[in-house]
Every structure is written in structure tokens, then in C-alpha cells.
Amino acid sequence: MPELxxxxxxxxxxxGQILGATIRDVELTGCRIFQTPAExxxxxxxxxxxxxxxxxxxxxxxxxxxxxxxIHLGMTGQLTVWYPERPDSEGFLRHPVTGLQRVRQHSADxxxxxxxxxxxGRSLLFRDPRKFGKCHLLxxxxxxxxxxxxxxxxxxxxxxxLPAFLNGLKGRKTSIKAxxxxxxxxxxxxxxxxxxxxxxxxxxxxxxxxxxRRYEKERLxxxxxxxxxxxxxxxxxxxxxxxxxxGREGGNQDELxxxxxxEQPCPRCGVRIEKIVVAQRGTHFCPSCxxxxxxxxxxxxxxxxxxx
DNA sequence: CGTTGATCCTGGGCGC
DNA sequence: TGCGCCCAGGATCAAC
Numbered sequence: 001m002p003e004l005x006x007x008x009x010x011x012x013x014x015x016g017q018i019l020g021a022t023i024r025d026v027e028l029t030g031c032r033i034f035q036t037p038a039e040x041x042x043x044x045x046x047x048x049x050x051x052x053x054x055x056x057x058x059x060x061x062x063x064x065x066x067x068x069x070x071i072h073l074g075m076t077g078q079l080t081v082w083y084p085e086r087p088d089s090e091g092f093l094r095h096p097v098t099g100l101q102r103v104r105q106h107s108a109d110x111x112x113x114x115x116x117x118x119x120x121g122r123s124l125l126f127r128d129p130r131k132f133g134k135c136h137l138l139x140x141x142x143x144x145x146x147x148x149x150x151x152x153x154x155x156x157x158x159x160x161x162l163p164a165f166l167n168g169l170k171g172r173k174t175s176i177k178a179x180x181x182x183x184x185x186x187x188x189x190x191x192x193x194x195x196x197x198x199x200x201x202x203x204x205x206x207x208x209x210x211x212x213r214r215y216e217k218e219r220l221x222x223x224x225x226x227x228x229x230x231x232x233x234x235x236x237x238x239x240x241x242x243x244x245x246x247g248r249e250g251g252n253q254d255e256l257x258x259x260x261x262x263e264q265p266c267p268r269c270g271v272r273i274e275k276i277v278v279a280q281r282g283t284h285f286c287p288s289c290x291x292x293x294x295x296x297x298x299x300x301x302x303x304x305x306x307x308x
Numbered sequence: 309c310g311t312t313g314a315t316c317c318t319g320g321g322c323g324c
Numbered sequence: 325t326g327c328g329c330c331c332a333g334g335a336t337c338a339a340c
Binding site for chain 1: 310311312313316317319320
Binding site for chain 3: 130
């Protein structure tokens with residue numbers, strides 16, 4: 001589940017590795033992930049140079065000298081740079097206990113849908129076993145704007161402000177978790193970081209967005225940014241498939257407070273973490289720190305002080 | 309406006 | 325060892 005921190009980690013890695021590279025030729029599979037006809041990709045991509053790599057929410061935007069290649073990694077997407085002088089790993093090795101991938105580099109396999117071969121001998125490989133990813137080639141900037149038009153604020157940018165966040169929650173009767181997942185208020189938050197941010201803010205994931213107290217919304221506003229920044233700092237969260245542009249797993253899985261920690265003690269109070277379903281997603285929370293009911297105004301000031 | 313359920317897809321985990 | 329079954333889930337869409 002590449003979310004903002006994973007996509008940002010990949011972006012930073014790719015910038016350091018392949019900025020300025022020129023595409024020599026292209027290989028691709030006839031897969032649903034392509035939102036642009038294969039003939040167009042094969043016709044337009046060769047000879048283009050990688051000028052910049054941007055990110056918007058969970059979308060990666062590879063800026064070429066003429067076009068824009070937009071990639072969404074879906075759930076299991078991997079974007080790695082393949083080096084000719086580097087030995088390929090054997091298959092996809094997994095850590096015997098954690099199940100984490102221990103792969104540095106692998107050559108293209110049946111799940112590799114796009115290969116950009118560069119003039120210098122290296123390649124950029126887009127692999128996605130579950131095929132929930134998307135790949136667009138856009139010739140006009142206006143097409144890019146339209147594609148990303150539904151996205152809310154970038155939580156790690158200056159446009160992420162408390163007034164805008166409060167405004168995004170206003171009148172929304174949906175659960176706060178569903179609101180965070182839907183990308184329209186804040187872009188880039190997925191299942192993992194939603195649970196982490198809600199825990200940090202001591203808010204039950206099922207609470208109605210417009211029923212949160214003002215101080216809870218403020219805490220959540222901060223917690224979202226902190227959870228995502230932490231994810232970037234640790235190089236993303238590898239639960240199973242995520243690897244960075246160098247084929248390596250992230251480190252944030254060891255830092256998670258509640259996600260995937262069902263039955264384990266809450267890091268704050270020791271009560272066992274529960275797993276429920278909210279907004280059709282597995283949801284982890286502490287039943288003690290994140291009570292289902294709206295907090296009483298009389299204890300609001302108290303809990304505010306405890307939480308931060 | 310809002311929610312629910314289906315859809316896409318495959319590897320992994322589990323029970324037998 | 326192997327088979328069948330079920331599940332995970334980001335985004336979108338139909339139905340109500």
C-alpha cells in the first residue's frame with residue numbers, strides 16, 4: 001500500500017538516480033494499468049529525457065522534456081531502477097520471521113508491466129502483481145491538472161493549513177477515517193497512516209468528522225503531518241510489497257504505533273489494540289485512548305494536555 | 309449528500 | 325505436499 005511516505009521515498013530515490021536520463025526504448029505488457037494506448041507510449045517515450053520527478057498525493061509525476069508520465073502504484077506497485085552491473089536477486093526472498101522482502105534488484109518478470117530502458121544501460125521497472133496501479137502518458141499540462149483535480153491539500157506543503165483542514169471537515173457526516181482515505185480533503189493518506197494519525201490524535205476512527213471537537217481537529221491536523229513526516233524519515237513502511245527505488249524495504253514498519261499491532265499493548269496506555277472494520281478497511285486503534293463516544297467538554301482541557 | 313457493496317487482481321495463509 | 329478457499333485493499337462506480 002504505497003501511501004504518501006512510500007511514494008515520496010521513491011520519488012527522492014528516483015531523482016537521485018535517473019534525473020537527466022534519456023529513454024532509448026520501451027517494453028510493456030498489455031495490461032489494464034495502462035490508461036494510454038500502448039502504441040502511443042511506444043511511439044512517444046523513446047528519445048525523451050527525464051527532467052523532473054514530482055509527487056501529488058500518491059501520484060508520481062515523471063516530467064519528460066515533452067510529456068508527463070503519471071504513475072499510481074495502487075496496492076502492490078514497485079518502481080525500481082535496474083543496473084546492468086548489479087547482480088539480480090534470486091526471486092523474491094522473504095525474511096523468515098517478518099516476511100519482509102530482502103530483494104535489492106530483480107530483473108523483469110511476469111508482473112513487470114513497464115520497462116523504460118535508458119541510453120546509459122539502466123532501466124526503470126514498474127512492477128505490480130495485483131494490477132491496481134495506473135499509468136498515464138499526458139501530452140498536455142491541462143490533462144495533468146484535470147487528472148489530479150479531485151485531490152485535496154498536500155499535507156507536507158505550505159498549503160496545508162488549519163483553516164483549510166477545518167473547512168474540509170465542515171458538515172461532513174462521514175467517519176473521520178473514511179474522510180481521510182478519500183483523498184479529497186487531504187491527499188496521500190492511506191490505511192496505515194490514517195490509523196497512525198488517528199491514534200496520535202486520540203480519535204476513534206468511526207467518529208463522525210463534523211462531530212469532532214475543535215481541539216480534536218487541531219490535534220488530528222498536526223498528527224497527520226507528523227505521521228507522514230515520520231514515514232518519510234524512516235523510508236516508508238514495508239508490510240509486504242513496498243520497496244524503494246533501490247529495491248530495499250523501508251524502516252517505518254518497526255515504528256508503527258497501532259497499525260498491524262492487533263492484540264498488542266497500546267504504546268501509550270497498555271490496553272490491547274483492537275482491529276475492526278471502518279470504511280471497508282481493516283482499522284487498528286486503542287479502545288482506551290480512542291473512545292467511541294464524543295469526549296465530555298469538561299474533560300476536554302484535561303485530555304488535551306495529556307495528549308500533547 | 310451519504311453509505312454500502314461490487315469490482316478489479318494475485319499471492320499468501322490457512323485448514324484439511 | 326497440495327488443493328481449495330478466502331482475504332487484503334486504493335480507487336471508482338452503481339444502486340439506493
